[in-house]
Amino acid sequence: xxxxxSIKEMVKDKYSQIAxxxxxxxxxxxxxSSCCSAVDYSLFSEDYSKLEGYEESADLGLGCGxxxxxxxxxxxxxxxxxxxxxGNDAFVARSIVGEKGKVIGIDxxxxxxxxxxxxxxxxxxxxVEFRLGDIEKIPGTAGIADVVISNCVxxxxxxxxxxxxxxxxxxKDDGHICISDIVLNGEIPEKLKSLxxxxxxxxxxxxxxxxxxxxxxxxxxxxxxxxxEKPINIPEDVLDQYLSKEEIATLSxxxxxxxxxxxxxxKKARENCCAPGCCSG
Ligand SMILES: C[S@@+](CC[C@H](N)C(=O)[O-])C[C@H]1O[C@@H](n2cnc3c(N)ncnc32)[C@H](O)[C@@H]1O
Numbered sequence: 001x002x003x004x005x006s007i008k009e010m011v012k013d014k015y016s017q018i019a020x021x022x023x024x025x026x027x028x029x030x031x032x033s034s035c036c037s038a039v040d041y042s043l044f045s046e047d048y049s050k051l052e053g054y055e056e057s058a059d060l061g062l063g064c065g066x067x068x069x070x071x072x073x074x075x076x077x078x079x080x081x082x083x084x085x086x087g088n089d090a091f092v093a094r095s096i097v098g099e100k101g102k103v104i105g106i107d108x109x110x111x112x113x114x115x116x117x118x119x120x121x122x123x124x125x126x127x128v129e130f131r132l133g134d135i136e137k138i139p140g141t142a143g144i145a146d147v148v149i150s151n152c153v154x155x156x157x158x159x160x161x162x163x164x165x166x167x168x169x170x171x172k173d174d175g176h177i178c179i180s181d182i183v184l185n186g187e188i189p190e191k192l193k194s195l196x197x198x199x200x201x202x203x204x205x206x207x208x209x210x211x212x213x214x215x216x217x218x219x220x221x222x223x224x225x226x227x228x229e230k231p232i233n234i235p236e237d238v239l240d241q242y243l244s245k246e247e248i249a250t251l252s253x254x255x256x257x258x259x260x261x262x263x264x265x266x267k268k269a270r271e272n273c274c275a276p277g278c279c280s281g
Pocket of ligand 1: 011012015059060061062063064082083084085086087088089106107108109112133134135136150151152153156157158202
């Protein structure tokens with residue numbers, strides 16, 4: 001049976017391999033994302049090349065949305081990018097926060113952090129920092145971020161409740177989040193669920209959309225809204241590797257939807273308990 005720790009080790013191994021390759025290599029070579037993982041990330045990822053702040057060497061084609069598009073980031077903000085990979089979204093965020101803001105990328109894979117730091121050195125930003133750490137225990141003090149973004153990562157985190165409560169903790173009062181991720185409507189077959197490659201490929205660690213939104217709500221987030229939603233089709237040749245013809249037919253009749261979503265939510269400041277009308281009853 002897979003434990004939380006063994007899942008994380010498998011995810012780290014996978015993303016260490018990917019970190020050592022370019023986007024093109026990942027797309028075309030064996031042990032690239034489309035080969036080792038059985039899931040081709042180009043199914044998910046968006047074209048970043050026209051975005052302000054785009055850095056080609058940070059773009060490994062691993063995202064499933066553009067969280068900065070709806071993140072309402074302002075000049076001077078402190079932004080945390082969770083599962084920052086080689087820094088793709090972090091550098092886009094840096095172009096918005098400018099010199100007076102700060103961007104902190106967090107990733108648990110050493111090779112990704114190394115790659116992101118090399119990219120940052122090349123760009124010469126002294127207000128962009130990449131920290132090695134786990135989203136279930138974010139390396140950052142409470143209330144440091146105006147905005148938290150993340151791109152195609154939380155589906156990979158085994159304890160999503162812990163992840164969202166950590167995100168809530170590091171946000172300032174009145175801060176907000178914008179997260180692109182993979183969610184499901186309907187159940188994926190057990191056979192696919194148990195495949196490490198499907199987990200690392202951002203499919204089998206994904207949870208139901210409703211459950212995802214409930215977890216956000218339970219963590220304390222309000223004003224939760226889905227800004228963008230896009231269905232993802234797992235190609236038949238991928239399914240062919242693992243399922244029989246009958247199982248593929250059952251799956252296509254099952255109305256399972258694999259969705260890439262970009263979700264926005266806010267952390268509302270707690271009411272001051274000694275404000276008029278509160279303590280006084
Ligand atoms: C699909 S990639 C996305 C990378 C980046 N956001 C992008 O769009 O290019 C997932 C990233 O999340 C990181 N990751 C997965 N689980 C994590 C966790 N529990 N804590 C921190 N990072 C994690 C992986 O190391 C990997 O770099």
